[in-house]
Amino acid sequence: DTAVSQTPKYLVTQMGNDKSIKCEQNLGHDTMYWYKQDSKKFLKIMFSYNNKELIINETVPNRFSPKSPDKAHLNLHINSLELGDSAVYFCASSQGPSGASSTDTQYFGPGTRLTVL
Amino acid sequence: AQSVAQPEDQVNVAEGNPLTVKCTYSVSGNPYLFWYVQYPNRGLQFLLKYITGDNLVKGSYGFEAEFNKSQTSFHLKKPSALVSDSALYFCALGYNFNKFYFGSGTKLNVKP
Numbered sequence A: 001d002t003a004v005s006q007t008p009k010y011l012v013t014q015m016g017n018d019k020s021i022k023c024e025q026n027l028g029h030d031t032m033y034w035y036k037q038d039s040k041k042f043l044k045i046m047f048s049y050n051n052k053e054l055i056i057n058e059t060v061p062n063r064f065s066p067k068s069p070d071k072a073h074l075n076l077h078i079n080s081l082e083l084g085d086s087a088v089y090f091c092a093s094s095q096g097p098s099g100a101s102s103t104d105t106q107y108f109g110p111g112t113r114l115t116v117l
Numbered sequence B: 001a002q003s004v005a006q007p008e009d010q011v012n013v014a015e016g017n018p019l020t021v022k023c024t025y026s027v028s029g030n031p032y033l034f035w036y037v038q039y040p041n042r043g044l045q046f047l048l049k050y051i052t053g054d055n056l057v058k059g060s061y062g063f064e065a066e067f068n069k070s071q072t073s074f075h076l077k078k079p080s081a082l083v084s085d086s087a088l089y090f091c092a093l094g095y096n097f098n099k100f101y102f103g104s105g106t107k108l109n110v111k112p
Helices: none
Strands: A006-009 A012-013 A019-025 A031-037 A043-050 A052-058 A064-070 A073-078 A087-094 A112-116 B003-005 B011-015 B019-021 B025-026 B032-038 B045-052 B056-058 B062-066 B073-078 B085-096 B099-102 B106-111
Touching: A006 A043, A019 A031, A019 A112, A043 A064, A043 A073, A043 B099, A052 A064, A052 B003, A052 B011, A064 B085, A073 A087, B003 B099, B003 B106, B011 B019, B025 B073, B025 B099, B032 B062, B045 B056, B045 B062, B045 B073, B056 B099, B073 B085
Parallel strands: A012 A112, B011 B106
Antiparallel strands: A006 A019, A019 A073, A031 A043, A031 A087, A043 A052, A064 A073, A087 A112, B003 B025, B019 B073, B032 B045, B032 B085, B056 B062, B062 B073, B085 B099, B085 B106
16 A cells, blocks of 8 residues: 555646646655655755644745645645746655654655646 | 755765765754655655664664764765665754755665
């Protein structure tokens, strides 16, 4: 069974479109994250949710909006896609019953490669 | 300011030789340090972490890392490298309640 899954694995779209990436974890974790990995492999956290509540919101354009319908799911919606949004987006989860604890091990999904043309 | 650095973009080592991937950090307060590995076209996988206690931490696949407070380092080591260890390695720093950063990554190439 896949612990953290993401769909789709690849996403190719035109500038200006709106798209969503879905993430699900079956680990029973309370905290989920979205990361962006650019072409140079630099990894940066975007958002973190604990029990459906936003707890980390880094400097990210407001075109990016996370949605957590329940603690097992954290979806990422992106409006008005731009060329610079092309990257690999990783979802992750951690135990974090008290929030995104900086001592928790994170479990990553396989990534979604987004290409904006 | 809090930060984590991986000074080497790439490390090359021959199979069977010991390997070291370097990581240094800067933090006010207690650091929580992690190593993750990313194989091509895959997500990151946890290798090991230091939270408190013994400075030498043993992790998955025969890897270990030593927390050195005086040198503010957390280098990843393995006594004998395998070709299958070739991957991208990330050091990560956690601090305060919910802050963490990933390093820029080091590509490890193990040649037969």
